[in-house]
Amino acid sequence: MILIARTDPDAPKHKGISYFLVDMKTPGISTRPLIDMMNNHGFNEVFFENARVPRDCLLGEENRGWYMATTTLDFERSSIGGAVGARKMLEELVAYTRNTRLNGHRLADEVRVRTRLADAGVEAELGRLLSYRVATLQARGQVPNYEASIAKLFNTDMQLRMAKSGMEIMGLYGQLDHRSRWVPLRGRFERQYLWQTGLAVGGGTTEIQKNIIAMRGLGLPRG
Amino acid sequence: MDFHFSPEEESFRQSVRYWLKDNLPEDWEGDRFSRNAENRSIYKDFAKRLATKKWVAPHWPVEYGGLGLSVIQQLMFNEEMSYANAPIGYSSIGVGWAGSTGIVYGTEEQQKKHLDAITTANRTPAPTSPTWRRGPYATATITSSTARRSGPPGPTTRTG
Ligand SMILES: Cc1cc2nc3c(=O)[nH]c(=O)nc-3n(C[C@H](O)[C@H](O)[C@H](O)COP(=O)(O)OP(=O)(O)OC[C@H]3O[C@@H](n4cnc5c(N)ncnc54)[C@H](O)[C@@H]3O)c2cc1C
Numbered sequence: 302m303i304l305i306a307r308t309d310p311d312a313p314k315h316k317g318i319s320y321f322l323v324d325m326k327t328p329g330i331s332t333r334p335l336i337d338m339m340n341n342h343g344f345n346e347v348f349f350e351n352a353r354v355p356r357d358c359l360l361g362e363e364n365r366g367w368y369m370a371t372t373t374l375d376f377e378r379s380s381i382g383g384a385v386g387a388r389k390m391l392e393e394l395v396a397y398t399r400n401t402r403l404n405g406h407r408l409a410d411e412v413r414v415r416t417r418l419a420d421a422g423v424e425a426e427l428g429r430l431l432s433y434r435v436a437t438l439q440a441r442g443q444v445p446n447y448e449a450s451i452a453k454l455f456n457t458d459m460q461l462r463m464a465k466s467g468m469e470i471m472g473l474y475g476q477l478d479h480r481s482r483w484v485p486l487r488g489r490f491e492r493q494y495l496w497q498t499g500l501a502v503g504g505g506t507t508e509i510q511k512n513i514i515a516m517r518g519l520g521l522p523r524g
Numbered sequence: 525m526d527f528h529f530s531p532e533e534e535s536f537r538q539s540v541r542y543w544l545k546d547n548l549p550e551d552w553e554g555d556r557f558s559r560n561a562e563n564r565s566i567y568k569d570f571a572k573r574l575a576t577k578k579w580v581a582p583h584w585p586v587e588y589g590g591l592g593l594s595v596i597q598q599l600m601f602n603e604e605m606s607y608a609n610a611p612i613g614y615s616s617i618g619v620g621w622a623g624s625t626g627i628v629y630g631t632e633e634q635q636k637k638h639l640d641a642i643t644t645a646n647r648t649p650a651p652t653s654p655t656w657r658r659g660p661y662a663t664a665t666i667t668s669s670t671a672r673r674s675g676p677p678g679p680t681t682r683t684g
Contacts, residue, residue, distance in 0.1 A: 303622050306671055320629070322622055322638060343557055343613070349669055356675070361629035373625045385606045433599070440595035479553075487553050496555075 302347070303373070304354070309364050320366035321358045328352065339495045375444075383456040383500075384428035387463045390493065391425050393486050394418065394467050401485075408470060417466050425463070428456045447518035454510040457501045464494040529596065536597055540604040547573045548608060556606070557613040567614045571645035580643045581619045588627055588635065589643030618642040 302323050309317030323330070329352030332345040361369050395418060398408035408414050431452040438445045467490035468475040479488025501507050515521040529537075548570065554563050574580045583598045584590025593601065605612070612619070623642045626635055640646075 303617070303625075308671070308673075320625070322626065322634070339555075341555060342561075343555075353674070357633070360626065360634065369625060369629050372628055373621050376620055376624045383606070385603045386609070389607050389609075436595055436599040487551075489553065492555070 304358075305366055305370055308366075312364065315367040317364050318366040318370075319363050320360045320369045321354055322360055323352075323354055323358050327354065337495075337499070339492055341496075383460055384425060384432050387421075387425045387428060387456070387460050390460075390463055390467065390489065391418070391421050393489065394421070394463075394470065397486055398470060414470055417470065421463055421466055424459045428452070428459045431455055447514045450505075450510040450513040451518070453504065454507055454514070457497065458507065460493070461497040461501065464490055464497050468494050529600075533596055533600060537600040537604060540601055541608075543577070544604060544608040544610060548610060552609060554609065554611050555613070556609055556611055557616060563611070567611050568645075570611055571614055575643065575645040578643065580615055580645055581623060584623070584627065584639075584643070588639050615642065615645065 302325055304321040304323045306319055306321065307317055308319040311317070325332070329350045331348045331350070333348070334342045335344040335346060336342055337344070360366075395409075398414055398418065401408045431448075435445045435449050435452050438448060467486075471485050471490065474483060474485050475490055475494075477484040477488065477491065479492055481488070484491070505513075512524065516523060549566060554566065571580065578589065578591050579601070581589065582591040582593045582601055584592070586592045618638075619642060623639055626638055630638070
């Protein structure tokens, strides 16, 4: 695990923090699963009780950990994903509306459904292009800044809207658990609907991304 | 201006796509990042398969067990992995965060110890404590914890 710990309690805020790579099997470290609202185990609570961390677990220079942690977060910031997952969900949703009949006609014939799908198609494409923009900057050796925030902000919101559209189009069936025999599209939309809420928080919340775009993208003063 | 990807890039994308089709369980619907016990063996097996292609961290430099892919190839790789819902929960922290930072700041010894284990998928995270049982349990609230140095201080430290 990555452990960021204060190693000099007297040093100012960002100084006096060190970066360790610690073996999870170290005696004294225990974990307890956090089960999320999808009934999924993706995270743990981690407890440290008299755990001894050998010196060779220290990464880089002692008390310089904060600055290294920001390097770590830079790797996160440039990561790309999501938009493609949304495209796949859209393709599945389109197939579903073609194959599902309600009150004597196909869902795909309903104006409201078609309009919703068209909007979702535009958004998924936009999300992909915003991600490509970040990658293009990186390919040119430039460091993406507010551009990455735009992609992250747009893509997480877009995926949530996509999941919501699916839930609405499927009606009450959309809420079924993925193990139910009646569940459409193997429950992918129900799971995504729950999971996506967290992605708008992890890696910097939507509000924080907006702060970055306002300050660095638009040059507005710090709020 | 030409916005298209090059033929080499497109054929790289195809090769990833076909490989994923052959190497993921049919109708794979698992979650990308979860570590649910029911799919544990699938995650581990898939990580091993990625490792044989040097695709656990294909963007890392060759000397650290990657393929040194270009940014555009990384983009395509990530897109195909994401489209196929390929599971990477068992390696995502090592590849995306800890290992990458280790490449920049680690000593040679630390790099040897960690990076190889990550790219060969030879070390997957420890299972959670066996004492844990599902169901209601008392919540422990730990608001802070203290660390104490034992052994000699390093050359750059003040004792605290
Ligand atoms: C799926 C997921 C995965 C995660 N993975 C990791 C991980 O691997 N490692 C890790 O360390 N952490 C991880 N996290 C934690 C994540 O980084 C934090 O949850 C996130 O940064 C938000 O911090 P917080 O929860 O303390 O919320 P807070 O910062 O307390 O925010 C609470 C609310 O206030 C708003 N807010 C806060 N500050 C401002 C501001 N200045 N202006 C306007 N609004 C503001 C926020 O938008 C939010 O709505 C993960 C979280 C999720 C959901």
